[in-house]
Amino acid sequence: MxxxxxxxxxxxxxxxxxxxxxxxxxxxxxxxxxxxxxxxxxxxxxxxxxxxxxxxxxxxxxxxxxxxxxxxxxxxxxxxxxxxxxxxxxxxxxxxxxxxxxxxxxxxxxxxxxxxxxxxxxxxxxxxxxxxxxxxxxxxxxxxxxxxxxxxxxxxxxxxxLLGVSANTIAIFVFLGSFIVYSGGGAGFMKISLRLAGRYVGGPAKVAVVSSALFGSVSGSASANVASTGVFTIPMMKRLGYKPEFAAAVEAVASTGGQIMPPIMGAGAFVMAELIETPYIKIVASAALPAILYFFAAWMGVHFYSLREGFRGLPEEELPSWKDTLKASGFFFAPFCVLLYFLLEGRTPQYAAFGALLSTLPLMAFDEGWRLDLPHALNKLKQAVLNGARQAAFIASICACAQIIIATIAFTGLGVKASSGLLSLSENSLFLALLLAAITSTILGMEVPTTAAYTVAVVVAGPVLVEMGLYPLVAHMFVFYLAILSAVTPPVCGAVFIASGMADADWIKTAKMALKLSFAIFILPFYFAYAPSLLLLGSPLEAIVHFAKLALALTALSAGFMGYLRSELGLARRAVLVAAGIMIFSPTIWIWPVGVVAGSLAYFKGGKELEKSV
Structure with missing residues (x-):
């Protein structure tokens, strides 16, 4: 009415x-x-x-x-x-x-x-x-x-x-994201993604990876990300010959990663900062390297698939010029710079978001070419307000509902009992504790928004992991990563369902491809649980070494899953690459070098030269 x-x-x-x-x-x-x-x-x-x-x-x-x-x-x-x-x-x-x-x-x-x-x-x-x-x-x-x-x-x-975090922190960042998108940042995301990734092998699919990383860092919602960037990237991929299932899988995987991509990371980062009483800027900094590795793995999966299928990049005439790209990118770089400036200056995240949001208001008066466009300014502002309010209201209801769960668990002592039960089942084994926490987080993530799933799961699993010797930040980040799995993992896979619907694709085939592209998110939490320097909780040298090891391992696994390295791979060489990738992950000093040697042999025995197009 x-x-x-x-x-x-x-x-x-x-x-x-x-x-x-x-x-x-x-x-x-x-x-x-x-x-x-x-x-x-x-x-x-x-x-x-x-x-x-x-x-x-x-x-x-x-x-x-x-x-x-x-x-x-x-x-x-x-x-x-x-x-x-x-x-x-x-x-x-x-x-x-x-x-x-x-x-x-x-x-x-x-x-x-x-x-x-x-x-x-x-x-x-x-x-x-x-x-x-x-x-x-x-x-x-x-x-x-x-x-x-x-x-x-x-x-x-x-x-x-939790309702306090929604009122004090999450809501203002939701409005910031909405204002960035409607002031021109949405178009800017797409243009800079096209310019940066469009000309490479698998260009259209890599555009989806880059644009979803950029947009997801603002929206923090896999579903919102698919609905926003997928409208552009999925038809573009299909038009250039990609199978609908692959196009949908790429968008779903990239959109899911937006929830772990700094600087905003959706609502989860703010809840985490509040629960472990850690500055928000530290949460963001700690999340950077794993997020980069997640998108690196998705990028390499797209690359190897595109080489195998013979896809190339977009022609130059379909790419925006650097001049147009730089103009459009200003609509999201300006508020991002304001946000980071205030954060690095030591201001509260709320104050930083407030300043960044104010910087978007003048941008509403301009079109993509920075020409004054006052007639549309009011409509942009209206859409930003309506969209931001709707998202903030939804998050408020989610947080309030999750608060009921948390309050009841705390009041009845169920959280302590469940944590003690997990601790008992793990029998002082960190790996078993991590595995049980992962199962708990993944199950709770099914059909439940990430923030709520993380919050409820960490009440049960967080104390167990801390008791086993993990830093609180590592324990919470572990649970948070596993809580977003349901977006791409059957039987729920919300992002896959939305993307496959937009692509008119078989959702089961889409889910299978999505698992091949998003496998990093299953591995990264376990890795940084044993190597917290990846979350910048150690020396810079350790962080660099672990980052390099992971990048190498993810490349080997991605090539094995996609069946291509320097040429199309047979079953035996794919198995060698997967085994090599698994061995490189090992912290044992003599196992991971063996994995490097095995991966190198697979590479040099792979046939024709690897195309230099990454």
């Missing part, structure tokens, strides 16, 4: 103003700032997608009013709530607590797939009926009053740390 659209538009503008100003100038008590954040998210989720039928409008508007009322009650009664220490004053507050929980579950269901609210519902049932479970995983009985008060009247419940 038109009324719902108008309300959503006004709420989007209010949301943008609130979230941009809040972290920098409008400091408020935790519950107050989070209550406003959640209430605006409710408006956008329930009314933003409201249908045309009157029944749907009545339902959505009722849910919106209820959500706003519950949030405003907490806002205006903040002082009284703080003095209650989680103890409700009567049944009304208990009911309000459970109503807010129900609204958050419904909002999360609408924003993302049902898996996350179902997990939250399962933890709630555990809190209510876990006392009936005999043995180790049972807990004392908790009354509805106790649980309702915990959820609604404390900062350990719904108003907890």
């Amino acid at each position: 038109r009324t719902a659209k108008w309300i959503a538009a006004i709420a989007s503008a209010a949301f943008a103003i609130y979230q941009v100003i809040l972290p920098v100038y409008a400091f408020m008590p935790d519950i107050k700032e989070r209550a406003i954040h959640l209430s605006l998210a409710f408006v956008l989720i329930f009314l933003g997608g409201s249908g045309r039928s009157r029944k749907r409008w009545v339902l959505d508007s009722s849910l919106t009013v209820l959500g706003i009322t519950l949030c405003l009650y907490a806002f205006f009664n903040y002082s009284d709530i703080m003095e209650q220490y989680g103890i409700p004053k009567g049944h009304v507050q208990v009911l309000m607590g459970f109503l807010l929980v129900a609204l958050i579950l419904e909002a999360a269901r609408r924003a993302v797939r049902p898996a996350l609210p179902l997990i939250a519902l399962a933890t709630l049932l555990y809190a209510l009926f876990g006392h009936l479970i005999p043995g180790y995983f049972g807990h004392p009985p908790y009354s509805l009053s106790t649980l309702g008060g915990m959820f609604y009247l404390t900062t350990g419940g719904i108003w907890g740390q």
